[in-house]
Amino acid sequence: MPMVTLAELMAKAEEGKYAVGAFNCNNMEIVQAIIMAAEAERAPVVIQASQGAIKYAGLDYIVALARLAGDKTSVPVALHLDHGTSFEQCVQCISSGFTSVMIDGSKHALEDNIALTNRVLSVARAVGVSVEAELGKIGGTEDDIHVDEKDALFTDPEEARYFVDKTGVDALAVAIGTAHGQYKGRPELDFDRLAKIEQLVDVPLVLHGSSGVPDEDIRRAIEIGVRKVNIDTNLREAFTEGVREVISQKPNEIDPRKILGPAKERMSEIIREKIRLFGSSNKA
Known part of the structure; x- marks a missing residue:
């Protein structure tokens, strides 16, 4: 089926009180794993590409892989830019066929973030593309973007209301204690803050x-109002575990298909688990 927008997925998720899984892709095997899992679970899904993925695979390859996957499946699929940091990059992705983009202006002052977001919105709205924005800084490392723990700032609920009023974005990523990359210990999420934000804004929230x-x-965050949940590190872990297992058991194996095939299966299983956790199984 044709690609859908993030706004379409979010509207149904809000109605059904579940979250849609957004999974980062870097190559063909990951795209295939995402689609395999979504089809098996009959779930809507977001395939998203970060700046690092685009730099590694090439924008045209990412779009071609995702669009082919979307065309061949009967579940709703959105293609989303994850953590776009410039107007130019968002426009390039929109022009290339992304159905949704994230403009991450969280490093800027509030008014500058609003201005940048509105600039992207002016282009995206004209061609029916969804826009996600971020307010507050999410810790950790996302490709070339690094936020030290001491610099990670939680989203201010009143600022969130003001930001949404001034932009009208389709989804808002909030900082409540999660971080990119692998955790050193159990993350402590600020659910009271999340609940306050949910009360004050009328757009879907992203974790x-x-x-x-x-x-x-995760379940508690979805109960409060999170409608899109991003997963990347778990896929990287599953991928590398699958590859390592084959190499350790068959050190002389040289067939990429036999090395990457098990990694793809392992990623797909992880994605299916996440989809069930998010409540989006059988919501296609």
């Missing part, structure tokens, strides 16, 4: 850095 967050915390 970044969700790999490694305990299942019960």
Whole structure:
């Protein structure tokens, strides 16, 4: 089926009180794993590409892989730019066929973030593309973007209301204690802050850095109002575990298909688990 927008997925998720899984892709095997899992679970899904993925695979390859996957499946699929940091990059992705983009202006002052977001919105709205923005800084490392723990600032609920009023974005990523990358210990999420934000804004909320967050915390965040949950690190872990296992058992194996095939299967199983956790199974 044709690609859908993030706004379409979020509207149904809000109606059904579940979250849609957004999974980062870097190559063909990851795209295939995402689609395999989504089809098996009959779930809507977001395939997203970061700056690092685009730099590694090439924008045209990412779009071609995702669009082919979307065309061949009967579940709703959105293609989303994860953590776009410039107007130019967002426009390039929109022009190339992304159905949704994230403009991450969280490093800027509030008014500058609003101005940048509105600039992207002016282009995206004209061609029916969704826009996600971020307010507050999510810790950890996301490709070339690094936020030290001491610099990670939680989202201010009143600022969130002001930001949404001034932009009207389709989704808002909030900082409540999650981080990109692998956790050193159990993350402590600020659910009171999340609930306050949910009360004050009327757009779907997004949880970044969700790999490694305990299942019960993910469920609680979704109950409060999170409608999109980003997963990347868990896929990287599953991929490398699958590859390492083959190499350790068969050190002389040289067939890429036999090395990457098990990694793809392992990623798909992880994605299916996440989809069930998010409540989006059988919501296609």
